[in-house]
Amino acid sequence: MAQAARRIGILRNLSAKFASVPMILTALIVYLGFSLWTILYSFTNSRLLPQTNWVGLAQYERLWSTRRWLISIENLMIYGSSMLVLSLVIGFVLAALLDQKIRFENTYRAILLYPYALSFIVTGLVWQWLLNPDLGVQHFVRGLGFPDFVFDPLSSSDFVLFGVIAAALWHGTGLVMCLMLAGLRGIDEDIWKATRVEGIPQWKTYLFVVIPMMKPVFVTTLVLITSGIIKLYDLVIAQTGGGPGLSSEVPAKYVFDYMFQSQNLAQGFAASTMMLAAVALVIIPWAFLEFGGKKRA
Amino acid sequence: MIGPRGMKPVRRLSPRNVIIYGTLTILALYYLLPLYVMVVTSLKGMPEIRMGNIFAPPVELTFEPWIQAWAHTCTGLSCDGLSRGFFNSVKITIPSVIVSIAVASVNGYALANWRFKGADIFFTILIIGAFIPYQVMIYPMVILLREMGLYGSLGGLVLVHTVFGMPILTLLFRNYFSSLPEELFKAARVDGAGFWSIYFNIMLPMSLPIFVVAIILQVTGIWNDFLFGVIFTRPENYPMTVQLNNIVNSVQGVKEYNVNMAATVLTGLVPLAIYFASGKLFVRGIAAGAVKG
Structure with missing residues (x-):
């Protein structure tokens, strides 16, 4: 193919190049150019409008001494680690359950995945309603004869994140399940026959044979979940609005508020650059593993 | 015995x-x-x-x-219900889906069958770019749209959805077109067919399923979008998700939970309908995007 293309020459290939113009422009201007622009302007003291008054790392110093940013980072850590562990475990268990050659597999899968079709706004609002202390689940259980029952995570600064995590798990575990199920279906049937002949119990086969074989699926899922975690924004907006107080603030909201509400652009740029750095920390090792390995092979 | x-x-x-x-x-x-x-x-x-x-x-x-939520509930000063957001979302989603898929399918076709020098570099930037948080690129995008006179308009939002939907869609189409037998393409080349005639006469008719997958992916994605809607449109053009959030989380007035929930169901209805109607294709869409990504 490549050789044929070379022989045809530049002019004959013009249509393909012309058709690729949107992609080239998007890659160079938006993904590369815009990112560099934001990093560059994070070293200025732009407020209402971007301007080039260089102040070095001042925005970053201010960022890392702002209480709201530190809370946002801590929240993202708690949310992120819980989401990673829980959605992988739940997603895998669901997939393993569906993989038992059961009847109605499609029905169960459709039910477990449907929340993923809904927006984070809808998800956040439903869970806000379910967790409503006066009329929601707390009210229901109290009505059953437990007047002292307390279940009000969204008004408690200690537990609000767990309310968000519950909603996010409801929304996203179906996707993880689907990816895991695809991975399980890729496992050779002979592996199962062999372990059955050997008399190895099923849970052991999953833990020590199947999961190690599914490493690529786990890595891809991990990368997907992580990039979703860092983007967390809509769900918090809908469910808690960042409250009570600052207790469910997240970095993406910090960026948005500083850029579009507090008219403190450079502070927003610095915060978004930190988000980019966090993504790079996950993506670069993964890209090396995924694509660096293939080139060697 | x-x-x-x-x-x-x-x-x-x-x-x-x-x-x-x-x-x-x-x-x-x-x-x-x-x-x-x-x-x-x-x-x-x-x-x-x-x-x-x-x-x-x-x-x-x-x-x-339901009637209240659809036709009478208030956001800010206007009280014409969620129907306005619904029609805004329709006006945003239809052109965005068409433009983004048209651009990405041609891109994917060029990448799969008409590789030219350097194409892979741009594609790699695009794929890595898919992981960049939107927050990093959003403000320069605002400036660009303002310079083009598109900031706040539906056209601007269509452009935003096209640009940010490009990595996943291009990947989807590139992988699909690469999986088609190469002999078909070669035979058409021998018969003298060019770039566009192969695309329209051979590739398009053969790739209906992947177009359906892409449409499902984009309609749900764009319908459910909140961030771009809130940044790149003016209040009178707010999509349904943004208006819904403004209605339910407004601090004024007595909370009408039944109206709020009716509004929430209404907003979720379109993606839910697509989800249950499309069945396995929805799964294929997210898996195609996810596993290969």
Whole structure:
């Protein structure tokens, strides 16, 4: 193919190049150019409008001494680690359950995945309603004869994140399940026959044979979940609005508020650059593993 | 003496099956519960919501909250209901889906069949770019659209959706076109067909399924978008998700939970309908995007 293309020459290939113009422009201007622009302007003291008054790392110093940013980072850590562990475990268990050659597999899968079709706004609002202390689940259980029952995570600064995590798990575990199920279906049937002949119990086969074989699926899922975690924004907006107080603030909201509400652009740029750095920390090792390995092979 | 013959009959109600089906059914009920509560709440009157519990089915069925939510509920000063957001979302989604898929499918076709020097570099930037948080690129995008005179307009938002939907869609189409037999393409080349005629006469008719997958992916994605809607449109053009959030999370007035839930169901209805109608194709869409990504 490549050789044929070379022989045809530049002019004959013009249509393909012309058709690729949107992609080239998007890659160079938006993904590369815009990112560099934001990093560059994070070293200025732009407020209402971007301007080039260089102040070095001042925005970053201010960022890392702002209480709201530190809370946002801590929240993202708690949310992120819980989401990673829980959605992988739940997603895998669901997939393993569906993989038992059961009847109605499609029905169960459709039910477990449907929340993923809904927006984070809808998800956040439903869970806000379910967790409503006066009329929601707390009210229901109290009505059953437990007047002292307390279940009000969204008004408690200690537990609000767990309310968000519950909603996010409801929304996203179906996707993880689907990816895991695809991975399980890729496992050779002979592996199962062999372990059955050997008399190895099923849970052991999953833990020590199947999961190690599914490493690529786990890595891809991990990368997907992580990039979703860092983007967390809509769900918090809908469910808690960042409250009570600052207790469910997240970095993406910090960026948005500083850029579009507090008219403190450079502070927003610095915060978004930190988000980019966090993504790079996950993506670069993964890209090396995924694509660096293939080139060697 | 003739002993038992044939295979041991499978016991349908083995303890193992009870555990599996029991667990799955309980989980399925848990996943369905929020949807059930949404619908049930939206069909009750406010007195009944205050008196009863959140899980009880409505005693006095009323569709008044739905009418309120659709046509009369207020955001800010205007009180023409969520219908405005619905039609805004339709106006945003249709052109965005068409433009983004048209651009990405041609891109994917060029990448799969007409590789030119350097194409892979741009594609790699695009794929890595898919992981960059939108927050990093959003402000320069605002400036660009302002310079082009598109900031706040529907056209601007269509451009934004096209640009940010490009990585995943291009990947989807590139992988699909690469999987088609190369002989077809070569035969058409020998017959003298060019770039566009091969695309329209050979590739398009053969790739209907992947177009359906892409449409599902984009319609749900763009319908559910909140961030771009809130940044790149003016209040009169706000999509449904943004208007919904403004209605439910407004601090003014008495909270009408039934109207709020009716509005929430209404907003979720379009993606839900697509999801249940498309079945396996939806799964294929997210898997195609996810596993290969």
